Amino acid sequence: MKHIYKNISLFAIVSVLSLFTTSCEDFLVAPLPPDKITTDKVFGSASTIEMAMLGIYSKASNFYGAGGIVYNTESLADNLSRNPPLAMDIMSNSEYDLNTSESFSSLWSRPYSVIYEANVMLENLPVSTTKLSTQILDQYLAQNLFLRALMHFELLRLFGDVPLVLKSDPAESKLLARTPKAEVYASIITDLKDALNKLPETNISGMDARRCANKNVAKALLARVYLHMGDWANAEASATEVISSGKYMLEADLTKVLMRRSKEIIFSMDGTMADVPNSCxxxxxxxxxxxxxxxxxxxxxxxxxxxxxxxxxxxxxxxxxxxxxxxxxxxxxxxxxxxxxxxxxxxxxxxxxxxxDFCVLRLAEMYLIRAEAKVRKSSPDLTGAAADLNLIRNTHGKLGNTTATTQAALLLALEHENRVEFMCESHRWYDLVRTGRADAVLSKESNKTGWESHKSLLPIPAKELIVNNKLVQNPGY
Incomplete structure (x- = not known):
């Protein structure tokens, strides 16, 4: 694990992964399970285990689509649009429906392909005949728990209740019904806390450390998850732990913020493909x-x-x-x-x-999560919230302090700050949905000709409903 992001050919990664997965893009459409011979090949040596771990990270990066998730979610929200408008741009005009639900198939299948492979690793690593130290074994287990939690969270944010998949048996997984959101959140928290206990403080020296989970990465994701859950006390506490770690700092030079050399990035995904120059x-x-x-x-x-x-x-x-x-x-x-x-x-x-790389978590978000949690908690700390908000305004915007002083005004100021700070970084859609503001905001956008309130949850791809008759479509489609 020490060299988890060392240079390795894409062919080698794919070759190892192919030993224990088939058609993972359609995981809930039942890929064949790994047999004993192929499992032995993957888990038979430290080098093949490492390559398999690299491959799972590579699959996870595919969800973010070399920046494609930016285009999709920012168009679903009110940040991006085609100009001049085009009828086929169903995301920015909100004309998506059951008939076009396959447009979202990769947003459903790619997370589940990662979850499947993470489950294979979690089930087989503890019984592997390969002699791994306890420390290395724990790191591998933690990385897979982290990725399983991250992918379930991404599914939850897009589709609402989704099947919670905790085993690699496709015969079982392909017929799972949707799990209530509260149960999925509980599983995500359990996975992240378990990962947190096993992860090191820092993983790898140098720039590659930002592309692999460590304790601060898990805490940062917990802060985001707690925010979506409305658990303000834990959101504030988790964000504070990351801020106080001293491992990251806000970049005054905005051209550095999203580059690999950034001191602000907490976690990113390397989505680089062959013959393509960068992850975005x-x-x-x-x-x-x-x-x-x-x-x-x-x-x-x-x-x-x-x-x-x-x-x-x-x-x-x-x-x-x-x-x-x-x-x-x-x-x-x-x-x-x-x-x-x-x-x-x-x-x-x-x-x-x-x-x-594609930035998934950065320090500015931790300050704004903490600020919102301070405003929304049972005993609001409006002064502390304004201080966190102003730090981002002053450092990145070179703007003066906010004029907001009341709880309601600070919440609107935070909505504004999140929008401008993370413009074109795939935040706005999720912020509108989690705060219940999507309908109020998007119904006023002139280009959103097909907007209806139920569209804050995406339609489950029609193919999945055909294969699994226990799945029920989101309301309104």
């Missing part, structure tokens, strides 16, 4: 003129189409906010796109010199 290439391709990174001149390039900021997203930025002036720019047609993912499809040399 999909959004760089969809959300900026192809040649902008070579000749960065605002207004010089024509660009219309996918990934443009909506007018309400542009209007959200206050005058003088350096996040807008530094991280966003205009095309010749005055469409606005982000520069947070600077390496386009042709930028291999630049990407090698300054790599970028």
């Amino acid at each position: 290439w999909y959004y760089a391709m969809q959300g900026m003129p192809m040649m902008y990174s070579f000749f960065p001149e605002p207004y010089a390039w024509e660009y219309s189409g996918w990934g443009c900021l909506t007018q309400s997203a542009i209007n959200e930025f206050e005058s003088g906010d350096q996040r807008f002036s530094t991280l966003f720019t205009y095309s010749a047609e005055e469409n606005v796109f982000t520069l947070k993912y600077p390496h386009g499809m042709l930028d291999q040399e630049a990407a090698d010199a300054d790599p970028q």
